[in-house]
Amino acid sequence: MCFQLPRLQRVLPAESEMDARVRPGTSASSADDRPYLCLHGLSKVYPSRDGPVRALDQVSLSETRGEFLSIVGPSGCGKSTLLMIAAGLRSPSSGTVTVDGSPVLGARTDIGIVFQTPALLEWRTTLGNVMLQAEAKRLPRTAADRRAHELLASVGLAGFESKYPHELSGGMRQRVSLCRALIHDPPQLLMDEPFGALDALTRDQLNLDLQKIWSERRMTVLFITHSISEAVFLSDRVMVMSPRPGRVDRMIDITLPRPRTLVMRETPEFARFSREILDLFLARGVLREH
Amino acid sequence: MIDAGKPMARESASVSIEEIETHVQRNLAQREWRERLAGIVYPIGVVLAVLVLWEVGTRALAIPGFLLPPPSIIARSMMANASLLLVHGWVTTVEIVLGFLLSIVIGVPLALAIFLWPPFARSILPLLVSSQAMPKVAVAPLLLVWFGFGLLPKVLIAFLIAFFPIVINTAVGLASIEQEKIDLARSMGFGPLATFVKIRLPNALPAIFGGLKISITLAVVGAVVGEFVGGDAGLGYLLMVANGSMDTALLFAGLIALTVLGVVLYLLVEIAESLAIPRHIHSGGSGARESM
Numbered sequence: 001m002c003f004q005l006p007r008l009q010r011v012l013p014a015e016s017e018m019d020a021r022v023r024p025g026t027s028a029s030s031a032d033d034r035p036y037l038c039l040h041g042l043s044k045v046y047p048s049r050d051g052p053v054r055a056l057d058q059v060s061l062s063e064t065r066g067e068f069l070s071i072v073g074p075s076g077c078g079k080s081t082l083l084m085i086a087a088g089l090r091s092p093s094s095g096t097v098t099v100d101g102s103p104v105l106g107a108r109t110d111i112g113i114v115f116q117t118p119a120l121l122e123w124r125t126t127l128g129n130v131m132l133q134a135e136a137k138r139l140p141r142t143a144a145d146r147r148a149h150e151l152l153a154s155v156g157l158a159g160f161e162s163k164y165p166h167e168l169s170g171g172m173r174q175r176v177s178l179c180r181a182l183i184h185d186p187p188q189l190l191m192d193e194p195f196g197a198l199d200a201l202t203r204d205q206l207n208l209d210l211q212k213i214w215s216e217r218r219m220t221v222l223f224i225t226h227s228i229s230e231a232v233f234l235s236d237r238v239m240v241m242s243p244r245p246g247r248v249d250r251m252i253d254i255t256l257p258r259p260r261t262l263v264m265r266e267t268p269e270f271a272r273f274s275r276e277i278l279d280l281f282l283a284r285g286v287l288r289e290h
Numbered sequence: 291m292i293d294a295g296k297p298m299a300r301e302s303a304s305v306s307i308e309e310i311e312t313h314v315q316r317n318l319a320q321r322e323w324r325e326r327l328a329g330i331v332y333p334i335g336v337v338l339a340v341l342v343l344w345e346v347g348t349r350a351l352a353i354p355g356f357l358l359p360p361p362s363i364i365a366r367s368m369m370a371n372a373s374l375l376l377v378h379g380w381v382t383t384v385e386i387v388l389g390f391l392l393s394i395v396i397g398v399p400l401a402l403a404i405f406l407w408p409p410f411a412r413s414i415l416p417l418l419v420s421s422q423a424m425p426k427v428a429v430a431p432l433l434l435v436w437f438g439f440g441l442l443p444k445v446l447i448a449f450l451i452a453f454f455p456i457v458i459n460t461a462v463g464l465a466s467i468e469q470e471k472i473d474l475a476r477s478m479g480f481g482p483l484a485t486f487v488k489i490r491l492p493n494a495l496p497a498i499f500g501g502l503k504i505s506i507t508l509a510v511v512g513a514v515v516g517e518f519v520g521g522d523a524g525l526g527y528l529l530m531v532a533n534g535s536m537d538t539a540l541l542f543a544g545l546i547a548l549t550v551l552g553v554v555l556y557l558l559v560e561i562a563e564s565l566a567i568p569r570h571i572h573s574g575g576s577g578a579r580e581s582m
């Protein structure tokens with residue numbers, strides 16, 4: 001059984017009528033509320049010349065199937081480390097990771113993962129990079145090929161299949177990386193500041209693309225970001241982390257209706273969520289006003 | 291009205307964007323053509339100028355032929371000794387190519403072992419580095435004592451000089467890869483072998499070919515050194531003979547033959563590189579890169 005978080009529920013009495021409409025997939029059925037991904041008591045300490053560095057200190061969280069959970073926090077709060085541990089690519093100094101109740105002991109190969117850098121193979125075309133995942137999974141060639149074309153088209157990359165990474169813009173490369181993470185229809189998508197290096201407009205577009213893909217496929221997403229508005233825009237829940245050593249500061253339910261639009265970002269409801277996170281950062285000294 | 295090569299002036303209000311497009315596009319094509327032409331014409335021009343200056347200078351100053359023969363005499367010597375140059379050139383070519391291949395056959399697996407097995411790297415690297423500090427020319431007589439005056443000592447000297455860049459570049463190329471790509475391979479489920487074949491090795495290819503290109507030029511040096519120290523054939527041997535008989539024109543002819551040989555072998559490695567790394571073919575810039 002998974003450790004239950006001391007969740008700090010948002011209280012929004014004025015918007016109780018909104019709560020009825022949100023998260024139709026997870027609100028009613030209790031079977032879906034069983035945790036899918038469960039991180040329990042994770043700590044990570046790196047040794048260094050200047051003494052041990054505490055990256056994570058007793059972090060726990062759980063995610064239900066189909067949920068979009070974002071983690072925001074300042075640089076160095078260990079959020080990337082958390083994601084790597086969730087992927088089974090790094091081992092925690094203490095604590096456990098379970099998926100559907102079974103412990104994660106090595107790299108999870110059923111997931112899709114997107115890093116801040118696209119990590120494309122320069123010698124492979126757009127299609128070849130997406131198909132790398134299919135080769136690793138030994139998916140049937142023709143079906144995978146068709147699916148790769150569909151995925152690329154769905155993020156506006158139709159016609160770019162035979163281009164090499166150096167012929168693409170930063171935003172296009174990151175889309176390819178996203179398609180590569182999705183071609184095997186993974187139950188979980190792990191994203192480590194995927195849009196952090198992109199310009200604001202490209203970032204908005206990719207947020208919209210990601211929301212569309214997520215609403216169609218409903219994979220469980222763990223999303224790391226620096227951006228408060230990105231986290232609020234995309235997520236069902238946002239976990240705010242404290243500065244190093246990383247701890248869970250607050251868990252916030254984002255009860256905005258879906259699909260979310262860019263205009264919605266300018267509404268008072270949206271601003272209230274952003275404000276709550278901002279206030280936390282100001283209170284913790286992550287941001288300082290002079 | 292549209293004069294290619296010059297900015298469109300004055301009546302620009304009446305020029306449509308389509309016309310500007312064709313104009314700009316044509317400008318670009320012309321500039322690229324001119325640059326490509328310049329890349330060929332300029333070096334040839336410089337060489338011709340030097341040759342003319344050399345010819346005129348040696349004749350005007352009456353420099354004796356055994357010191358510096360004019361290019362025309364060297365050319366005549368090359369014609370007269372064409373078959374000699376070809377026969378000895380072939381001997382040297384075989385030595386270079388065998389030395390180079392031996393460098394690959396031994397250098398790449400050595401680099402692989404250095405990369406895969408840190409204790410081996412720690413024990414072998416100091417030895418490798420000090421072996422490079424040792425002047426190979428000084429080892430040549432020893433190799434002659436051991437292996438006689440035939441092909442083998444020359445191949446070995448070429449190998450000794452040429453293999454080091456291959457080892458270092460291959461080892462460095464295999465080691466230098468973004469951690470993300472390795473993490474990605476693990477999360478995709480690639481095993482160590484598949485990760486190596488599909489990701490690490492192709493990633494290292496540019497570095498490996500960088501080593502091969504240095505190595506092939508060094509192999510030329512090695513083969514000639516071997517022929518200098520003790521041989522009865524090859525362009526190095528021919529140079530020694532020409533030197534001994536004060537035939538400076540033949541000396542120059544041999545030098546030119548060696549240079550041509552070195553350049554051709556280098557180009558062959560470059561061709562192999564462009565076949566192995568197809569993205570070099572596609573590296574022509576695209577104008578619409580940052581459009582999305």
